[in-house]
Amino acid sequence: MQTKKVKNTLKQIFWHAVIIATVIVFLYPFLYMVLTSLKPFADIVASGANIFPKRITFDNYIHTADAVPLLRVIANSFMVATLTMTVKMITSVLGAYALTFLPNKYSNKVFYFFIITMFVPFSVIMLPNYLTLAKLSLLDTIVGVSLPQFADASAIFRLRQSMRLVPKSLIEAARLDKVPHMTCLTKIVMPLIKSSIASQCIFMFVNCWNEYVWPMLILRNQEMMTITLAMKKFSGSEGSTGWGTSMALATISVALPLVLYLIAQKQIISSFMSSGIKE
Amino acid sequence: MxxxxxxxxxxxxxxxxxxxxxxxxxxxxxxxxxxxxxxxxxxxxxxxxxxxxxYPVLYNVYLSFHEWNMVSPNKKFVGIKNYENLFKDGEFIQSVGTTFKYIGICLITIFVFPYFLSYAMVHLIDKGQETYRSVLFFPSLISLSVGAIVFQFLFRGIGGPINAMLAWFGVEKISWLNDGPTAILVIAFVATWKTFGYNMLIFLGAILEVPTELIEAAKLENASKWKIFWRIVLPLTSSTAFYAFVITFTYGLGQVFTPTNILTSGGPTNSTSNLVYTIYEAAFFTFQSGRAAATALVTLAIVMVVVVLYQALEKKVHYAN
Structure with a gap:
């Protein structure tokens, strides 16, 4: 009995160690980025594997603010992400409501159509979309970055998952009282799934904030640069000044997703944990 | 009120x-x-x-049968010449190979590994699961471009932290990004950093759904944890696993772009160029819209083959259970 207990404790310790090692590996790049951004220029090149700064300085941030129109860059990213999130949420909520509460013989077909769009890689459609936006003269505009992202099958899919948990009888009762569908949506369904909507909003915002490829193709004008594009400008340039600046910019860009994650962590995690489970 | x-x-x-x-x-x-x-x-x-x-997919079909430099008002119909050129081109064949190498690495690092780790988090430890999972998911919310830039720094040949650590074990300096195979590895690591937490949550969700009574019953019969995984957890989570596999494959194809662009631009001598990156180069560097469109459709065809196989397999598993 005693040996079995010891064996069990040892096993527990072993698996905790495996998981903690994984956690360290995954946090290391993040910590390295933050701590490097606080190192003086000379330290950055010389420090090797040593993650901790000998002296903390904000020189890199000051230099970044000189080298990049920082507020403008952040504002651009913010506008793109807000616009995309807002419209995407509207199209997704409407679509998910129709699929959940107005089912008819076409619902399944429409649903499969949406799922298929999920499997078309972005790079397959980037050239035609670029040409479409050029035709609409939307290159170098915020709307141009957002427009192709206004519909999102995975968002519809996840919202539908939450809406299905709303009792159908609730909507049916309201409908018998002649409450219009739009009122059912805004007054019954949305309040009931508001935490799921909030976490989806955060996820949409963060995804768009993080976007690199599409803004790179659409935004060529320096004035329109988003934060991910600004970062790239300084990466790879040898010498500590470039490294310091790109680490500072990277840290700034991670700050917002980090704060949002700390606020809505539980919601985001539970919404993704259920996303792979089939009905 | x-x-x-x-x-x-x-x-x-x-x-x-x-x-x-x-x-x-x-x-x-x-x-x-x-x-x-x-x-x-x-x-x-x-x-x-x-x-x-x-529309873009269909327009690609149209473009792929034409020769056009994206500026001239005329598109010249060339039949299947763009496809013929593609399959005769050694660089294209190489880029397909690179794509599969990269996907192969990713399947180990962001499919197999998080699968086992999720099982360990649910059934092999008694507490701490929630803390671990929220920390491990965090990198999934960080931009791929941030990941690429930080990994570029970590994997520097001279003075890079990874090389400095390897030096403790007597490993000689590796020029990670100047050598094809290691550069592909670093690109895959960036994608892994981004997707690991996301896939882990999907697996965790599925493993937590497995009825505890089944596992308790197996434990009473003294089944090993290893056996419980293979005989109970794996079969009952297989439909989620298939889903995660397809998602890893398709999203993996997309996620390779940003790190390739930032870390290597497809070099050295095209060794890290992959399907997705060749589309970009043909479209926006050499302005061969026909070639870009043909490559895009080949990529789409590969994805569709995987999706169709997935559906067929899923049905089979569904009926088998």
Missing amino acids: AEKELRKQAQKEERAAAKKEKKIVTKAMRKRRDGLLFALLLSPAIIFFVVFVI
Whole structure:
């Protein structure tokens, strides 16, 4: 009995160690980025594997603010992400409501159509979309970055998952009282799934904030640069000044997703944990 | 609150009055109205999908049969020449190979590994699961471009932290990004950093769904944890696993772009160039829209083969259970 207990404790310790090692590996790049951004220029090149700064300085941030129109860059990213999130949420909520509460013989077909769009890689459609936006003269505009992202099958899919948990009888009762569908949506369904909507909003915002490829193709004008594009400008340039600046910019860009994650962590995690489970 | 109640009451009375007016809506009429609303509510999403997903795919088909430099007003019809050139081109064949190498690495690092780790988090440790999972998911919310830039720094040949650590074990300096195979590895690591947490949550969700009674019963019969994984957890989570596999494959194809662009631009001597990156180069560097479109359609075909296989396999598993 005693040996079995010891064996069990040892096993527990072993698996905790495996998981903690994984956690360290995954946090290391993040910590390295933050701590490097606080190192003086000379330290950055010389420090090797040593993650901790000998002296903390904000020189890199000051230099970044000189080298990049920082507020403008952040504002651009913010506008793109807000616009995309807002419209995407509207199209997704409407679509998910129709699929959940107005089912008819076409619902399944429409649903499969949406799922298929999920499997078309972005790079397959980037050239035609670029040409479409050029035709609409939307290159170098915020709307141009957002427009192709206004519909999102995975968002519809996840919202539908939450809406299905709303009792159908609730909507049916309201409908018998002649409450219009739009009122059912805004007054019954949305309040009931508001935490799921909030976490989806955060996820949409963060995804768009993080976007690199599409803004790179659409935004060529320096004035329109988003934060991910600004970062790239300084990466790879040898010498500590470039490294310091790109680490500072990277840290700034991670700050917002980090704060949002700390606020809505539980919601985001539970919404993704259920996303792979089939009905 | 009271005001709301009152308003509701008033609304109800109004409706009752309307009912008395005998505005009887027949079932058929309601059905038609619901159908109209269904179409109306779905149309914004459908319109965006048609314009920015379906039309581009079809336009690619058109472009792939033409020669066009994206500036000239005329597109020259060339039949299947773009495809012929593609398959005769050694660089293209190499890029397909690189794509599969990269996907192969990713399947180990972001499919197999998080699968086992999720099992360990649920069944091999007693507590701490929630803390671990929220920390491990965090990198999934960080931009791929941040990942690429930080990994570029970590994997520097001279003075890079990874090389410095390897030096403790007597490993000689590696020029990670100047050598094809190691550069592919670093690109895959960036994608792993981004997707690991996301896949882990999907697996965790599925493993937690496995009925505990089954596992308890197996434990009573002294089945090893290893056996429980293979005989109970794996079969019962296989449909989620298939889903995660397809997602890893398709998203992996997309996620390779940013790190390739930032870390190597496809070099050295094209050794890290992959399907997705060749589309970009053909479209935006050499302005061969036909070649870009043909490559895009080959990529799409590969994804569709995987999706179809997935559906077939899933059905089989579904019936087998």
